[in-house]
Amino acid sequence: MIEIKKEAVFTLAGCEITPSDNSLNFKNCVQLDRGLAAGGSADKISLQPKFIELLSYLARQYPNVVTREELIESIWEGNSYVGTKALTNAIWHLRKHLNPLVDISGTEAIETVRKTGYRLLIEPEFKPEDLVSKPEVLEVEQAKVKELKDKLSRVVVAIVILFIFVGAGAFFHLYQDSKQLMQTEEQMLTRTAGAELYPAVSPDGRWLVYGKKSNLYLKDLQTPTDTPKRLTSKQTKELRSIWSPDGKSLYFPSESRDSGECYLSQLMLDSHEIIQITPCYNASAALDISQDGSELVYIWESSSDEFGGLYKFDLTSETAVPKRISCSSDCSYRDRDIAFSPDGRWYAISRRFGNISEDIFIRNTESGDEIRITQGLEDIRGLSWHPDNDKLVFSTENSGVRAGYVVDINSKKITNLSVVGFSYPKFIPNSNQLVFAKYIKDFKVAYLELDQAIPSTVFPLTNSEFNNRNPDYSAVTKRIVYVSNETGHNEIWSSNIEGGDKKQHTDLKRRVAYPTWSKDGNKLAFLAPDDKNEGNKIHILDLSNGGVSIIASSYSDHRRPIWGRDDNEVLSSTDDGLMAFSLSNQPPKKVSKMGMRLGKLVNNTNIMFTRLDRGGLWSMALSEPDKIKEVISAEKFDEGYNWVVTDKGVYFREVHGRYHLINFWRYNTDLITPILKLPPRSLYGYGSMSYIPSEHRILLTLSESSKRDIIMLNHKLLQ
Known part of the structure; x- marks a missing residue:
């Protein structure tokens, strides 16, 4: 039996593939027109390592069909969440680069076998020294027989072991069968109007605490019909809390509504005394506590920090000061969430790379060594350790759909819990059950008619079950471009001004965001992740040929x-x-x-923009970038993204606790006029506005969401 070395060099139709340097060498393809080689004149090109690894695997299996599952298991370590999309992308790139070999071999390089997998159609040639002999099947079987005879000489021991294994196997199968038959159970713990977030159950399993309308509430799970009790004052804002290990107190960030000062605080439940411990970030900043109650770990941004990061605080010392334990300068990421493992060995951390990519890391609490657990996730909203210390449960958004997942920290395998709306999970102490906030939100591109005598409402541009967001209008093409998950992935689409004549423009099968038209209407600029799914790059779509290029940039994050x-x-x-x-x-x-945050070019000479460091609307002449002017003060304008410039003024969103306003600021009078009042959370905070001059119509991203409730989950994958 012959086996081929994994790193073996081989040829296809005379063209050499070298796995060690991930290259294709077309030099010896004498029949190949150099102008066709990989779309250029180079004899040798380099591909991504995964592409070459996939091609080598297909070559070693020639002429057999290799299933998609086997390829994902071998190349992407069984990570179906990433591997499914990555495999399709890799096959597409390999066919593109191997296409010149079709004229030489007379056949397509890689064949798709429907509902099965792929196989290589061009016979690979390997060097003799890369072929390794393995024992024949008969020899192997004879060795097994000899080994079995040796074991049978110890008959009594073998019989005892056999009975043990049979009993254990039967028990295991019965246990697995019971897990498979187990139904996913969701028990609603809150039913009142409003949005309940960040749930946590007390160590004794009796009390549920959660945040709502910037205050903390406590609910007795033994008497679920009783009205929850508000724990904190209306003079402060609180949303996120954790229990002390003894269940006698709560720790949480508390922010003054008047001064804006924030302190990590401790509430003693028996006396209702609140003790300020140390400064904090804001009312929703992440925090957790060690199993022995000796240490807090939390996200904070001190006055000397460039940006927020991970801190720890010793609760046993009266003179303790916060100690930063994460990157503090020139970092390519921002820490967003934190969770202690039950055994105290690890911190789990979610980190944002750029503005559309986020992943999970674990950090050893003693050594500080870190391990990356996921690659290429989106917006993570909460993570919690399973009691066995080997798994993490988290919430993430995949192409507009929020759901729950469990990841094994050893194998890094991700499994979908298939629970839609899953957010901010927290395991119940000493239990395989957890609580989470169920949060389902739909996005629609909508428009507001401004020519009405009294604007009364916004209208969806299209009525569908898919999420559509971030519209931009081109007066040249008279079309609206937007992001939609109609194919199961966030891609760029466009329509006419009435929402008809829809066209799909990208098929990247990964996150795209914030498309914007060029002035001549021939191109689109948008953001999408880089090849490592860390941060983002500016992509350019040429509508004349459908080609997508990436602008060269050393930056990992572009707004x-x-x-x-x-x-x-x-x-x-x-x-x-x-x-x-x-x-x-x-x-x-x-x-x-x-x-x-967001800029818009006005008359090719000025930019109006919102700032990262403060509110208000500002302007700047491109010829004098050091001179900036405040157009609307922060007291009147506190919106980052939902605003649009017209020839007469600026339309923008104004957020109030009980409603949203669409306002208009007029250039010549410097006055702000309310246009339309909408229900709270009607407009997506990270949406966008665009203007159609011919129709005197505003386009915007409408957020249609059900109220959020706290759910207790019993799931077979968490047992």
């Missing part, structure tokens, strides 16, 4: 793109301020040191 004065450059805010990126891959130029 929403803005087309420059012509269509040869795109502006985007980075860690170094506002940068101009050339479509011809010239080095980027720094426009301004100002960090912008």
